[in-house]
Amino acid sequence: MSRIELTDVVVDFPIYDGRSRSLRHRILGLGGGRIGASAGHNVVVHALRSISLSLADGDRLGLVGRNGAGKSTLLRVMAGIYEPIAGRIAVTGRLGSLTNVTMGMDMESSGYENIVVRGLMMGMSRRETLSHLTDIESFTELGDHLNLPLRTYSAGMLLRLGFAVSTSLEPEILIIDEMIAAGDRSFADKAAKRLDRLTSAAHILVVASHAPETLKRLCNKLALLRDGQLVEVGPVTEILQRYEAEG
DSSP states (O other): OOEEEEEEEEEEEEETTTTSHHHHHHHHHHOOSEEEEOTTOOEEEEEEEEEEEEEETTOEEEEEOSTTSSHHHHHHHHTTSSOOSEEEEEEESOEEEESOTTTTOOTTSBHHHHHHHHHHHTTOOHHHHHHTHHHHHHHHTOGGGGGSBGGGSOHHHHHHHHHHHHTSSOOSEEEEESOOOOSSHHHHHHHHHHHHHHHHHOSEEEEEOSOHHHHHHHOSEEEEEETTEEEEEEOHHHHHHHHHHTO
Protein backbone atom coordinates (compact mmCIF):
# COMPACT_ATOMS: atom_id res chain seq x y z
CA MET A 1 0.00 0.00 0.00
CA SER A 2 1.27 3.48 -0.91
CA ARG A 3 1.19 6.23 1.69
CA ILE A 4 2.39 9.78 2.36
CA GLU A 5 2.37 10.98 5.97
CA LEU A 6 3.37 14.51 6.95
CA THR A 7 3.33 15.49 10.61
CA ASP A 8 3.87 19.12 11.69
CA VAL A 9 6.26 19.77 8.78
CA VAL A 10 8.09 23.11 8.88
CA VAL A 11 10.28 24.54 6.09
CA ASP A 12 12.18 27.83 6.42
CA PHE A 13 14.45 29.47 3.88
CA PRO A 14 17.00 31.76 5.56
CA ILE A 15 18.20 34.64 3.40
CA TYR A 16 21.74 35.32 4.54
CA ASP A 17 23.04 38.89 4.56
CA GLY A 18 19.39 39.86 4.42
CA ARG A 19 19.71 42.69 6.90
CA SER A 20 20.09 45.40 4.32
CA ARG A 21 17.01 47.48 3.69
CA SER A 22 17.27 47.14 -0.09
CA LEU A 23 17.39 43.35 0.07
CA ARG A 24 14.37 43.30 2.39
CA HIS A 25 12.50 45.39 -0.15
CA ARG A 26 13.44 43.03 -2.96
CA ILE A 27 12.36 39.99 -0.98
CA LEU A 28 9.08 41.58 0.05
CA GLY A 29 8.37 42.14 -3.61
CA LEU A 30 8.88 38.48 -4.46
CA GLY A 31 6.15 36.95 -2.32
CA GLY A 32 6.31 33.38 -1.06
CA GLY A 33 5.38 32.44 2.50
CA ARG A 34 5.73 34.71 5.49
CA ILE A 35 8.90 36.75 5.99
CA GLY A 36 10.43 37.23 9.41
CA ALA A 37 13.81 37.49 11.09
CA SER A 38 15.91 34.88 12.81
CA ALA A 39 17.73 35.39 16.10
CA GLY A 40 20.74 36.58 14.12
CA HIS A 41 18.54 39.14 12.34
CA ASN A 42 18.80 37.41 8.97
CA VAL A 43 15.68 37.44 6.82
CA VAL A 44 13.78 34.13 6.90
CA VAL A 45 11.01 33.00 4.55
CA HIS A 46 8.59 30.75 6.45
CA ALA A 47 7.68 28.57 3.49
CA LEU A 48 5.68 25.87 5.31
CA ARG A 49 4.32 26.00 8.84
CA SER A 50 3.13 22.92 10.76
CA ILE A 51 1.74 21.00 7.77
CA SER A 52 0.07 17.69 8.64
CA LEU A 53 -1.40 15.59 5.86
CA SER A 54 -2.13 11.91 5.24
CA LEU A 55 -2.58 10.33 1.81
CA ALA A 56 -3.26 6.69 0.88
CA ASP A 57 -4.09 4.57 -2.16
CA GLY A 58 -6.83 6.19 -4.21
CA ASP A 59 -6.13 9.74 -3.07
CA ARG A 60 -5.77 12.24 -5.91
CA LEU A 61 -4.99 15.54 -4.25
CA GLY A 62 -4.82 18.94 -5.91
CA LEU A 63 -3.01 21.85 -4.27
CA VAL A 64 -4.45 25.34 -4.72
CA GLY A 65 -3.42 28.73 -3.43
CA ARG A 66 -1.98 32.01 -4.60
CA ASN A 67 1.58 32.23 -5.88
CA GLY A 68 3.85 31.92 -2.86
CA ALA A 69 1.29 29.97 -0.80
CA GLY A 70 3.69 27.02 -0.46
CA LYS A 71 2.39 24.61 -3.11
CA SER A 72 5.70 23.95 -4.86
CA THR A 73 7.58 23.75 -1.57
CA LEU A 74 5.13 21.15 -0.26
CA LEU A 75 5.52 19.09 -3.44
CA ARG A 76 9.31 19.23 -3.12
CA VAL A 77 9.11 18.08 0.49
CA MET A 78 6.97 15.10 -0.56
CA ALA A 79 9.45 14.33 -3.34
CA GLY A 80 12.42 14.42 -0.96
CA ILE A 81 14.02 17.45 -2.62
CA TYR A 82 13.60 19.68 0.46
CA GLU A 83 14.14 18.42 3.99
CA PRO A 84 11.96 20.02 6.66
CA ILE A 85 13.65 21.74 9.61
CA ALA A 86 10.99 20.28 11.91
CA GLY A 87 8.29 17.63 11.73
CA ARG A 88 8.29 14.26 10.05
CA ILE A 89 7.56 12.89 6.57
CA ALA A 90 7.17 9.22 5.67
CA VAL A 91 6.63 7.95 2.13
CA THR A 92 5.78 4.34 1.25
CA GLY A 93 5.79 3.37 -2.41
CA ARG A 94 7.79 4.15 -5.51
CA LEU A 95 7.66 7.89 -6.13
CA GLY A 96 7.94 9.78 -9.39
CA SER A 97 8.34 13.55 -9.39
CA LEU A 98 7.70 15.96 -12.23
CA THR A 99 8.53 19.05 -10.17
CA ASN A 100 11.75 19.71 -12.11
CA VAL A 101 12.44 17.22 -14.89
CA THR A 102 15.89 18.65 -15.71
CA MET A 103 17.20 18.81 -12.13
CA GLY A 104 20.75 17.50 -11.74
CA MET A 105 21.57 17.44 -15.43
CA ASP A 106 25.15 18.33 -16.42
CA MET A 107 25.37 20.74 -19.34
CA GLU A 108 28.85 19.48 -20.30
CA SER A 109 27.80 15.83 -20.48
CA SER A 110 25.99 14.17 -23.36
CA GLY A 111 22.33 13.34 -23.52
CA TYR A 112 23.10 9.65 -23.02
CA GLU A 113 25.24 10.38 -19.95
CA ASN A 114 22.50 12.54 -18.49
CA ILE A 115 19.92 9.80 -19.02
CA VAL A 116 21.94 7.61 -16.66
CA VAL A 117 22.46 10.43 -14.15
CA ARG A 118 18.79 11.36 -14.12
CA GLY A 119 17.82 7.70 -13.76
CA LEU A 120 20.11 7.29 -10.75
CA MET A 121 18.57 10.41 -9.19
CA MET A 122 15.15 8.81 -9.62
CA GLY A 123 16.29 5.74 -7.68
CA MET A 124 16.89 3.42 -10.64
CA SER A 125 20.04 1.36 -10.99
CA ARG A 126 22.27 1.89 -14.04
CA ARG A 127 21.04 -1.42 -15.48
CA GLU A 128 17.41 -0.49 -14.92
CA THR A 129 17.91 2.90 -16.56
CA LEU A 130 19.59 1.34 -19.58
CA SER A 131 16.70 -1.11 -19.91
CA HIS A 132 14.50 1.91 -20.70
CA LEU A 133 17.00 3.48 -23.09
CA THR A 134 15.29 2.46 -26.33
CA ASP A 135 11.98 3.90 -25.15
CA ILE A 136 13.65 7.13 -24.02
CA GLU A 137 15.53 7.50 -27.32
CA SER A 138 12.33 7.03 -29.30
CA PHE A 139 10.24 9.31 -27.13
CA THR A 140 12.68 12.26 -27.19
CA GLU A 141 13.00 12.19 -31.01
CA LEU A 142 16.48 13.72 -30.46
CA GLY A 143 18.41 11.18 -32.55
CA ASP A 144 22.15 11.89 -32.80
CA HIS A 145 21.80 14.92 -30.53
CA LEU A 146 21.87 12.46 -27.61
CA ASN A 147 25.61 12.08 -28.31
CA LEU A 148 26.18 15.82 -27.86
CA PRO A 149 26.64 17.84 -24.63
CA LEU A 150 23.53 19.48 -23.26
CA ARG A 151 25.00 22.96 -23.71
CA THR A 152 24.24 22.50 -27.43
CA TYR A 153 20.55 21.83 -26.73
CA SER A 154 17.71 24.30 -26.98
CA ALA A 155 15.38 24.73 -24.00
CA GLY A 156 12.78 22.57 -25.76
CA MET A 157 15.29 19.77 -26.35
CA LEU A 158 16.31 19.82 -22.68
CA LEU A 159 12.68 19.55 -21.64
CA ARG A 160 12.09 16.65 -24.02
CA LEU A 161 15.02 14.72 -22.58
CA GLY A 162 14.13 15.41 -18.95
CA PHE A 163 10.49 14.57 -19.50
CA ALA A 164 11.26 11.32 -21.32
CA VAL A 165 13.53 10.06 -18.54
CA SER A 166 11.27 11.26 -15.73
CA THR A 167 8.26 9.47 -17.22
CA SER A 168 10.05 6.27 -18.25
CA LEU A 169 8.64 4.44 -15.20
CA GLU A 170 5.11 4.15 -13.85
CA PRO A 171 5.40 5.28 -10.21
CA GLU A 172 2.98 4.34 -7.46
CA ILE A 173 3.08 7.94 -6.21
CA LEU A 174 3.13 10.71 -8.83
CA ILE A 175 3.87 14.34 -7.95
CA ILE A 176 3.35 17.07 -10.55
CA ASP A 177 4.00 20.82 -10.27
CA GLU A 178 1.61 22.23 -12.88
CA MET A 179 0.97 20.28 -16.06
CA ILE A 180 3.99 20.26 -18.36
CA ALA A 181 3.87 21.74 -21.84
CA ALA A 182 6.69 20.00 -23.64
CA GLY A 183 7.92 21.27 -26.99
CA ASP A 184 6.03 21.61 -30.26
CA ARG A 185 2.41 20.56 -30.82
CA SER A 186 3.09 16.99 -31.93
CA PHE A 187 5.45 16.32 -29.03
CA ALA A 188 3.15 18.07 -26.56
CA ASP A 189 0.28 15.80 -27.64
CA LYS A 190 2.47 12.74 -27.16
CA ALA A 191 3.60 14.01 -23.74
CA ALA A 192 -0.02 14.65 -22.71
CA LYS A 193 -0.98 11.06 -23.58
CA ARG A 194 1.91 9.71 -21.50
CA LEU A 195 0.94 11.95 -18.59
CA ASP A 196 -2.65 10.74 -18.81
CA ARG A 197 -1.43 7.15 -18.60
CA LEU A 198 0.82 7.88 -15.63
CA THR A 199 -1.82 9.82 -13.70
CA SER A 200 -4.39 7.08 -14.28
CA ALA A 201 -2.03 4.33 -13.13
CA ALA A 202 -0.71 6.14 -10.02
CA HIS A 203 -1.94 4.89 -6.66
CA ILE A 204 -1.54 8.41 -5.23
CA LEU A 205 -1.49 11.61 -7.27
CA VAL A 206 -0.53 15.06 -5.96
CA VAL A 207 -0.71 17.96 -8.41
CA ALA A 208 -0.45 21.73 -8.06
CA SER A 209 -2.33 23.70 -10.68
CA HIS A 210 -4.03 27.03 -11.29
CA ALA A 211 -6.37 25.43 -13.84
CA PRO A 212 -9.77 24.50 -12.33
CA GLU A 213 -10.64 22.13 -15.19
CA THR A 214 -7.39 20.22 -14.70
CA LEU A 215 -8.08 19.87 -10.99
CA LYS A 216 -11.66 18.73 -11.58
CA ARG A 217 -10.49 16.15 -14.12
CA LEU A 218 -7.61 14.69 -12.12
CA CYS A 219 -8.44 15.11 -8.44
CA ASN A 220 -10.94 13.78 -5.92
CA LYS A 221 -10.03 16.34 -3.25
CA LEU A 222 -8.17 19.62 -2.90
CA ALA A 223 -5.95 21.25 -0.29
CA LEU A 224 -6.04 25.04 0.08
CA LEU A 225 -2.79 26.65 1.17
CA ARG A 226 -2.24 30.21 2.33
CA ASP A 227 1.03 31.80 3.54
CA GLY A 228 2.65 28.40 4.04
CA GLN A 229 -0.24 27.01 6.05
CA LEU A 230 -2.72 24.27 5.20
CA VAL A 231 -6.11 25.98 5.49
CA GLU A 232 -8.47 23.15 4.52
CA VAL A 233 -8.71 19.82 2.71
CA GLY A 234 -12.05 18.93 1.15
CA PRO A 235 -14.13 18.15 -1.94
CA VAL A 236 -12.90 19.66 -5.21
CA THR A 237 -15.90 21.90 -5.92
CA GLU A 238 -16.15 23.16 -2.35
CA ILE A 239 -12.46 24.09 -2.05
CA LEU A 240 -12.42 25.70 -5.49
CA GLN A 241 -15.35 27.89 -4.53
CA ARG A 242 -13.61 28.98 -1.34
CA TYR A 243 -10.35 29.66 -3.17
CA GLU A 244 -12.04 31.65 -5.92
CA ALA A 245 -14.02 33.64 -3.33
CA GLU A 246 -10.72 34.76 -1.79
CA GLY A 247 -9.84 36.46 -5.05
